[in-house]
Amino acid sequence: MQDDEDRIVVEHVYKTFNVYLDKANSIKEKVLFWNRNKKEKREVLKDINLTIKNGEAVALIGVNGSGKSTLLKLMTKIIYPNKGKITTVGKLTSLLELGAGFHPDFSGRENIYFNASIFGLTKKEIDNRIDKIIEFSELEQYIDNPIRTYSSGMYMRLAFSVAINVDADILLVDEILSVGDQHFQEKCLNKMKELKNEGKTMVFVTHGLGSAKELCDRAIWLNNGKIEMDGNTSDVIDAYVKRTT
Amino acid sequence: MNIFTNIYQYRELLKTSIKKDIGGKYKKSFFGILWSFINPLLQITVYAIIFPIIMKNNIENYTVFMVCGLIPWTFFSSVINRSSCVIVDNGNIIKKVYFPREILPISLVTSETVTFVISSIIILGFVLGYGMGISVYICFFPLLLIAQYILSIGLSFIVSSITVYFRDIQHFINVFLQLLFYGTPIVYSLQTIPEEFRWILHLNPMTYIIEGYRNIFYYQQKPDVGHIFGVIVLGIIITIIGYFIFNKLQKKFAEEL
Numbered sequence A: 001m002q003d004d005e006d007r008i009v010v011e012h013v014y015k016t017f018n019v020y021l022d023k024a025n026s027i028k029e030k031v032l033f034w035n036r037n038k039k040e041k042r043e044v045l046k047d048i049n050l051t052i053k054n055g056e057a058v059a060l061i062g063v064n065g066s067g068k069s070t071l072l073k074l075m076t077k078i079i080y081p082n083k084g085k086i087t088t089v090g091k092l093t094s095l096l097e098l099g100a101g102f103h104p105d106f107s108g109r110e111n112i113y114f115n116a117s118i119f120g121l122t123k124k125e126i127d128n129r130i131d132k133i134i135e136f137s138e139l140e141q142y143i144d145n146p147i148r149t150y151s152s153g154m155y156m157r158l159a160f161s162v163a164i165n166v167d168a169d170i171l172l173v174d175e176i177l178s179v180g181d182q183h184f185q186e187k188c189l190n191k192m193k194e195l196k197n198e199g200k201t202m203v204f205v206t207h208g209l210g211s212a213k214e215l216c217d218r219a220i221w222l223n224n225g226k227i228e229m230d231g232n233t234s235d236v237i238d239a240y241v242k243r244t245t
Numbered sequence B: 001m002n003i004f005t006n007i008y009q010y011r012e013l014l015k016t017s018i019k020k021d022i023g024g025k026y027k028k029s030f031f032g033i034l035w036s037f038i039n040p041l042l043q044i045t046v047y048a049i050i051f052p053i054i055m056k057n058n059i060e061n062y063t064v065f066m067v068c069g070l071i072p073w074t075f076f077s078s079v080i081n082r083s084s085c086v087i088v089d090n091g092n093i094i095k096k097v098y099f100p101r102e103i104l105p106i107s108l109v110t111s112e113t114v115t116f117v118i119s120s121i122i123i124l125g126f127v128l129g130y131g132m133g134i135s136v137y138i139c140f141f142p143l144l145l146i147a148q149y150i151l152s153i154g155l156s157f158i159v160s161s162i163t164v165y166f167r168d169i170q171h172f173i174n175v176f177l178q179l180l181f182y183g184t185p186i187v188y189s190l191q192t193i194p195e196e197f198r199w200i201l202h203l204n205p206m207t208y209i210i211e212g213y214r215n216i217f218y219y220q221q222k223p224d225v226g227h228i229f230g231v232i233v234l235g236i237i238i239t240i241i242g243y244f245i246f247n248k249l250q251k252k253f254a255e256e257l
Helices: A027-032 A068-076 A108-118 A124-139 A151-166 A181-195 A208-216 A235-244 B002-009 B011-025 B032-054 B062-089 B091-096 B102-127 B135-166 B169-182 B195-202 B205-220 B225-256
Strands: A006-020 A038-051 A057-061 A083-088 A092-095 A170-174 A201-205 A218-223 A227-231
Touching: A006 A068, A006 B011, A027 A124, A027 A181, A027 A218, A027 B091, A027 B205, A038 A068, A038 A124, A057 A068, A057 A208, A057 B002, A068 A083, A068 A170, A068 A201, A092 A151, A108 A124, A108 A151, A108 B011, A108 B195, A151 A181, A151 B169, A181 A208, A208 A235, A218 A235, A227 A235, A235 B195, A235 B205, B032 B062, B032 B102, B032 B169, B062 B135, B062 B169, B062 B205, B091 B225, B102 B135, B102 B205, B135 B169, B135 B205, B195 B205, B205 B225
Parallel strands: A057 A201, A057 A218, A092 A170, A170 A201
Antiparallel strands: A006 A038, A006 A083, A218 A227
């Protein structure tokens, strides 16, 4: 079934989290309170099957707790499924949470290096991109200041600029189109469109149905850990809105 | 093997985290990098005063004898100690992005190795200061370093991944290291141990490592190459087992942290 055009293939994926009501953190507690160690299994994803092809921009929608973010985390390999298999082809970057590896005492420029190296770039690749990254963030004046002096908006702008310039084949984005002010948000949206036109594969988790409609040509509606509907963005969103309101 | 391509691809991350580790350790302290000398020197002073008094021995130049064991031991014990919290301390990043998790223990061991090589200057200082001179056998130093490096990587894989699930191990390790300190011929010589108990020390790979350093710096004779290769083989076995354990456990790191 594997196809050259497939970028993300999710096959029969199940994910359960153990929710500890009262977790024993030490051996002492484990021995003393062995019967207290109650846990609840919470099935977050049940038998998910989907294939995302090269160049597709897919929106994952659904109410809170429906498993969207979990599915995205599974795709990035931060967590692993209990059952089933996820295959990804090509370089993958996730914009799950921005600014991983940022160190407040180092300058913006140094942090670009730290952050980009976590995404798997080499020094040379970062050297080539650094001007583009700084330009995109519009932080030229402050780039050599330690980032603890940045405002939270500036911090996010820097983080977003690094992530977006990694040049990955697959981009996973979790609810971060709300970075910065109006001007910067528009810039991000335009950059996303540009990447889409370049043929990158993208998956968005979003509650912003408007931007989903604008960017994506396919939407997947998750409900209670199952795929409720998968298809054309406006059809799925219409059905979703009808159900939830 | 997947691990090698992974690490090659993320080599920049490995490099920056080693640099951050070495440079960041003393970044905010007044004496800076000098601490990597002051700390062991203070420890040496204490031991050099105490041990000759409480444990009578007829070892010539006892201070040099002890320094040859103490500096490599410090390397070993700080690797084990720091391994026990390396994953937990980096929980924030682990929960946020994907990167090969094995980078963390590997960069820890590597940066400790660099620190050790720098602090070997102390050994040289003592050997020269006591007028013992330097022999050609010092060329075995890299071989010993490799043996200890491989052993450390393997143990680091195991310790770092298991502590995520049992945080108690952090405390247990402190006790265990103290015990092992006396179970390794650092402040005493192997010969002073009664014959019938010596086999216990021979079960400890650090015995061979310390004896090796002592041979090249203190006795100035050829170390037992067979023993060193034995440690290398053991280190490789532990590393392979350790990697399998690490790889199995790392899948749930983000959930457990």
